[in-house]
Amino acid sequence: MAQVKIPSVKRIRNRSGAFMKDCRGATAVEFALVATPFLALLVAILQTFLVFFAQELLEGVVQQSSRQILTGQTQSQQATQAAFHQTVCNQVSVLFTCSKIFVDVRVATSWSTADTSALVPTYDSQGNVNNMQFNPGNAGDIVVVRVMYLWPVLLGPLGFNLSNQPNNMRLILATAAFQNEPSS
Structure with missing residues (x-):
């Protein structure tokens, strides 16, 4: 049977003391401890900003596009849903994918x-x-215009998640309710 050599208590104290006094990797360890929550917070802030920016952009576009219905332009041109969809899409095509706009x-x-x-x-x-x-109704009708978009969200670090639909999507909704102008 092989004999196991047990280090003395004094020797263990000397080794642990030398390890505790060594500061060569302390900065890297401290950075690793702080960097993870910092980066997680940064991703969460960026993702939240993008969702709110997209929401505000969609709200503005719905207000502008709905004005065509409000003033009777859509009705006089006998525009279809596809034509109105394209009107909305033309204004948001930089940030949105047209096929996900409803x-x-x-x-x-x-x-x-x-x-x-x-x-x-x-x-x-x-x-x-x-x-x-x-x-789009006729003159004097109350009309509700809803434009929805399925915005893809990334699963955030540390459990941060903005999705409210399946498949990591967030439904962004912009609504305008108005009474069409009377015909002249």
Whole structure:
């Protein structure tokens, strides 16, 4: 049987004392401890900024595009949903993918029945959205315009997650509700 040599207590103290006094790697260790939460916070801030920026951009575009319905231009040109979709898309194509923009325009019978909530897209067997409508109404009608976009979000570090839809997507919604101008 081999004999195991046990170091003396004094020798262990000398080795541990020398290890504790050695500061050559302290900066790297401290940086590693601070860098991880710092980078996680930086990613979370950047992702939150992008979502809020996209939301504000979409809000502005919906207000501008809805003005065409409000003033009767869309109705007089007999524009289709695809044409109105393209109008919205032309204004946000730098930041958004047009295929992920959903436009829903409906007439409400009264202000109390105007639905401004998020409309979750449903798909048919070919992958096309099938629950969006386009009815710009007539003069004097109450119209609700909803434009939705599925924004991809990254799973953030340390559990930070902005997604509110499946597949790490966030549904961004911009709504305009107005009464069409009377015809002249």
